[in-house]
Amino acid sequence: MKAFTQHKGIAAPMDRANVDTDLIIPKQFLKSIKRSGFGPNLFDELRYLDEGQPGQDHSKRPVNPDFPLNHPRYQGASVLLARKNFGCGSSREHAPWALDDHGFRAIIAPSFADIFFNNCFKNGLLPIVLEEEIVEQLFQEMYAEEGYELTVDLEAQVVIKPSGETHAFEVDTFRKHCLLHGLDDIGLTLEDADDIRAYEAKRREQAPWLFDAVK
Amino acid sequence: MGQQEHNKQTLYDKLWEDHLVKSREDGTALIYIDRHLIHEVTSPQAFEGLRLAGRKPWRTDSVVATPDHNVPSDAAERAGGIAGIQDEVSRIQVQTLDENCKDFGIVEFGINDPGQGIVHVIGPETGATLPGMTVVCGDSHTSTHGALGALAHGIGTSEVEHVMATQCLIQKKMKNMLVRVDGELGPGVTAKDVVLAIIGKIGTAGGTGYAIEFGGEVIRNLSMEGRMTVCNMAIEAGARAGMVAVDQITLDYVKGKPYAPKGEMWDKAVENWSRLHSDDGAQFDEVVELRGEEIEPQVSWGTSPEMVVPVSALVPSPADEGDATKKAGIERALEYMGLNAGQKITDINLDRVFIGSCTNSRIEDLRAAAAVAKGHKKADSVKQVLVVPGSQSVKAQAEKEGLDKVFIEAGFEWREPSCSMCLAMNADKLGAGEHCASTSNRNFEGRQGYGGRTHLVSPSMAAAAAIAGHFVDVRDFQKEAS
Numbered sequence: 096m097k098a099f100t101q102h103k104g105i106a107a108p109m110d111r112a113n114v115d116t117d118l119i120i121p122k123q124f125l126k127s128i129k130r131s132g133f134g135p136n137l138f139d140e141l142r143y144l145d146e147g148q149p150g151q152d153h154s155k156r157p158v159n160p161d162f163p164l165n166h167p168r169y170q171g172a173s174v175l176l177a178r179k180n181f182g183c184g185s186s187r188e189h190a191p192w193a194l195d196d197h198g199f200r201a202i203i204a205p206s207f208a209d210i211f212f213n214n215c216f217k218n219g220l221l222p223i224v225l226e227e228e229i230v231e232q233l234f235q236e237m238y239a240e241e242g243y244e245l246t247v248d249l250e251a252q253v254v255i256k257p258s259g260e261t262h263a264f265e266v267d268t269f270r271k272h273c274l275l276h277g278l279d280d281i282g283l284t285l286e287d288a289d290d291i292r293a294y295e296a297k298r299r300e301q302a303p304w305l306f307d308a309v310k
Numbered sequence: 311m312g313q314q315e316h317n318k319q320t321l322y323d324k325l326w327e328d329h330l331v332k333s334r335e336d337g338t339a340l341i342y343i344d345r346h347l348i349h350e351v352t353s354p355q356a357f358e359g360l361r362l363a364g365r366k367p368w369r370t371d372s373v374v375a376t377p378d379h380n381v382p383s384d385a386a387e388r389a390g391g392i393a394g395i396q397d398e399v400s401r402i403q404v405q406t407l408d409e410n411c412k413d414f415g416i417v418e419f420g421i422n423d424p425g426q427g428i429v430h431v432i433g434p435e436t437g438a439t440l441p442g443m444t445v446v447c448g449d450s451h452t453s454t455h456g457a458l459g460a461l462a463h464g465i466g467t468s469e470v471e472h473v474m475a476t477q478c479l480i481q482k483k484m485k486n487m488l489v490r491v492d493g494e495l496g497p498g499v500t501a502k503d504v505v506l507a508i509i510g511k512i513g514t515a516g517g518t519g520y521a522i523e524f525g526g527e528v529i530r531n532l533s534m535e536g537r538m539t540v541c542n543m544a545i546e547a548g549a550r551a552g553m554v555a556v557d558q559i560t561l562d563y564v565k566g567k568p569y570a571p572k573g574e575m576w577d578k579a580v581e582n583w584s585r586l587h588s589d590d591g592a593q594f595d596e597v598v599e600l601r602g603e604e605i606e607p608q609v610s611w612g613t614s615p616e617m618v619v620p621v622s623a624l625v626p627s628p629a630d631e632g633d634a635t636k637k638a639g640i641e642r643a644l645e646y647m648g649l650n651a652g653q654k655i656t657d658i659n660l661d662r663v664f665i666g667s668c669t670n671s672r673i674e675d676l677r678a679a680a681a682v683a684k685g686h687k688k689a690d691s692v693k694q695v696l697v698v699p700g701s702q703s704v705k706a707q708a709e710k711e712g713l714d715k716v717f718i719e720a721g722f723e724w725r726e727p728s729c730s731m732c733l734a735m736n737a738d739k740l741g742a743g744e745h746c747a748s749t750s751n752r753n754f755e756g757r758q759g760y761g762g763r764t765h766l767v768s769p770s771m772a773a774a775a776a777i778a779g780h781f782v783d784v785r786d787f788q789k790e791a792s
């Protein structure tokens with residue numbers, strides 16, 4: 096996994112509540128057996144005026160001129176500003192894969208859905224929860240100023256505005272550690288293999304029906 | 311925590327404690343996973359990850375796989391097996407699951423195997439998921455299996471790989487929520503209406519960060535299949551896990567299932583499972599209460615499962631909403647759905663009807679739909695009514711009972727087990743602008759097809775709507791028809 100330490104980038108809006116994972120990446124693109132290449136289909140139904148299909152040349156499709164991410168001012172954006180309950184719905188990791196592939200490194204919202212939130216950390220994408228009023232303020236400032244950039248400092252756990260003003264955010268220790276160092280958490284868990292085996296042996300004794308039933 | 315408090319545990323506390331391998335200093339915990347279900351959409355990248363790292367699955371006997379999302383529901387296309395799948399990308403994905411299961415020695419119910427079905431239907435029906443287990447799957451509706459008194463939740467693909475490699479998940483304990491539904495349900499009101507009413511009350515993010523236990527008289531009186539319907543949609547209220555305490559109904563259901571323990575082992579298991587309920591006086595962080603009598607058949611009108619009202623109600627008006635974000639949400643939903651504020655729900659005309667999905671494709675669901683459809687014909691204005699059983703075994707049982715004939719005589723189509731129009735990854739889709747009465751769980755924009763408009767309802771409400779051509783209160787429908 097790629098590490099995340101500090102990042103500065105243009106902010107772009109996804110200005111609606113309850114953005115679900117079907118909206119982030121529609122199901123026809125989940126048929127891929129790869130982890131990459133979902134970027135052109137991020138928010139597909141909002142970005143384009145036609146129905147997208149896997150394997151298509153997306154540069155030839157009619158784009159929706161009303162969708163902010165299509166506006167020149169947000170090109171190259173890497174910090175997504177969003178509203179409440181972002182990422183609700185399915186567990187598809189294709190959602191963070193698509194955001195990442197499109198170039199986003201951080202998402203700032205008042206709240207996230209649990210599974211999506213968790214999936215982001217596994218992919219070097221940082222979801223940041225800030226209070227609703229602060230997020231609203233960031234939206235207003237972003238709309239008012241073309242090229243509005245935010246800096247995210249994971250080590251210090253702050254979002255820094257162009258004015259220099261900072262907003263602190265919470266992140267749990269384990270996730271922060273993995274993200275800062277780009278660690279593979281499978282490797283970390285396997286360091287506890289002896290504990291897992293010990294638990295397993297005990298469990299096998301207490302609940303033997305849970306083992307070897309399916310073969 | 312005091313000793314006394316510790317003695318009084320919720321069901322979730324018990325399941326958590328039973329599976330705790332290790333609490334780590336950073337506040338996370340390693341939780342042991344008993345059952346890992348796999349389907350074709352969220353597993354290929356996990357297998358690829360294992361290969362790249364040179365890792366093997368920790369315990370193959372904990373894994374059960376089946377293809378469900380991409381497999382065709384059309385009998386002719388289905389008859390050709392994997393090679394017969396016309397959509398090339400879908401075919402590759404189903405093929406990949408097959409190959410991965412062979413390579414890694416994992417039991418798979420293949421595309422036309424008698425054990426195949428929607429992963430959340432076959433888990434309980436085979437006994438692959440049991441009370442007291444931790445169950446995961448790369449699919450958010452894994453909460454379904456909590457109906458058995460299990461800790462079950464959806465995970466992402468990285469976690470699928472993690473569980474395969476380590477048999478564990480890294481977790482933080484969730485908070486406890488109790489949703490109590492007391493009293494009694496009126497006639498024509500089903501488990502689906504109960505869970506839609508719950509989501510309408512607490513909202514799609516109401517359960518975020520919680521494990522929800524569903525309790526109260528109404529839940530206790532539901533069949534296992536009804537409880538699965540309720541737990542299935544816990545995620546639609548934001549909760550990764552939903553669960554119901556083990557009781558006699560649970561035990562009667564599990565007994566005799568192919569993978570369930572037998573003989574002496576069964577007795578031992580039952581003894582172990584008898585403690586799988588919240589202790590009297592256990593503390594919940596949040597309690598939500600509903601009365602069964604007050605729940606009417608529900609119909610969703612918008613693009614989020616919380617946008618739901620009783621069938622007797624009107625489509626809400628943004629003018630009545632004070633909160634600006636919510637107001638904008640209602641306006642956008644009305645526009646997408648092509649509805650007017652204040653319109654009667656019963657005036658919504660349907661283009662297609664879908665009876666199926668891991669929420670409502672079990673035998674009782676099909677019986678309920680058939681009971682309404684029997685002796686009627688679908689309205690001419692309705693282009694298509696799909697009935698898609700949740701598994702091969704449900705299909706066989708329904709055919710044994712002659713339900714397939716009832717549906718076919720009513721002009722409905724009887725299909726092969728798959729997710730089908732629940733998410734429209736196979737050929738079953740809504741056209742742009744089409745309204746669908748659907749027994750599935752998500753009414754998100756585009757979920758059932760590009761531009762499609764989904765209304766979530768119970769199987770009997772869906773069947774009644776198919777016949778009337780618009781929504782009707784199934785209670786009046788049954789009265790008129792009898």
Ligand code: SF4
Pocket residue numbers: 378379428429430449451667668669728729732733750751
């Ligand atoms: S039926 Fe629908 S919700 Fe259930 S697993 Fe399939 S796609 Fe997901």
